């Protein structure tokens with residue numbers, strides 16, 4: 001297969017003819033099938049805390065949003081979510097939160113150790129920009145993966161929408177490299193259609209995914225949140241209107257497809273943000289354009305509305321069992337199968353292998 005050049009990417013990102021777009025999605029779908037198979041991996045998402053010390057200009061969890069009630073889950077609640085993940089047949093849990101200093105390194109490490117000793121689950125952490133010492137401790141505790149989207153590879157735009165916490169801290173690209181060095185599977189990703197984001201920067205984002213050799217790549221639409229400076233228009237990064245990327249569904253499918261073609265073995269989710277802007281078909285269409293992962297929500301329903309990164313989030317009232325059934329139905333309806341086991345990068349896991357790895361009491365639980 002010929003390599004895509006920057007011009008190819010730019011042409012594809014600006015494409016709007018339906019037949020050409022279908023051809024692009026079809027090509028990405030074939031690359032997906034050949035490299036990661038038909039399995040769609042289910043990652044159970046646990047939104048452990050909505051506290052955040054940062055001021056990201058687009059994010060509803062930003063510290064400046066005084067209207068958002070905050071919560072931090074109890075250890076027992078998180079462990080119950082992990083048990084639920086096992087009962088529902090998921091291979092991975094993702095512990096995600098705002099950048100919350102109340103989540104101490106040792107507390108997280110203890111929970112990771114518990115999950116790793118009591119279950120066969122892979123553990124993914126998504127807790128923001130944390131120190132090397134913390135990341136190392138969590139890796140030693142057994143965490144398998146870490147998600148940290150870099151949001152945009154355009155440095156000026158990144159800085160405009162992410163007020164610094166540390167004057168001389170590592171940037172997210174450096175952090176992603178460090179995560180890989182620590183032995184994590186590393187996940188990055190971007191939002192599509194951020195005010196101020198150009199087509200050229202999106203093409204660079206895709207090359208950045210490849211240069212970092214990311215194991216997971218999350219891509220979702222930017223969704224305006226009225227309690228944020230970017231959402232109200234109080235902050236308006238300057239850009240030529242012809243260069244501005246729309247935050248449309250189609251733009252996200254194009255990004256997923258091109259990313260699949262450029263990074264054939266990566267795990268790519270069909271994101272909740274995509275499901276939010278097309279509640280009927282968004283997830284399925286993402287899966288048909290190159291994605292191979294979905295992230296059903298395990299967070300107790302009473303907390304869901306308090307984890308409002310962006311408004312009108314999909315699945316805000318559905319229980320974990322509802323989300324599970326709904327997603328499995330969607331997966332089957334497009335002729336795919338639910339993945340078994342941890343589903344690491346490039347894996348085509350079988351039930352047999354996963355069961356062989358599991359502690360005996362768990363094999364029972366999974367039946």
Ligand code: 5AD
Nearest residue numbers: 058059149221222223225273309310
């Ligand atoms: N719209 C869409 N995605 C958002 N995120 C944060 N705020 C928004 C928003 N307003 C995404 C970021 C972050 C992930 C957890 O959620 O990409 O990395």
Ligand code: FES
Nearest residue numbers: 052056059061062
């Ligand atoms: Fe907390 Fe964005 S404001 S992650």
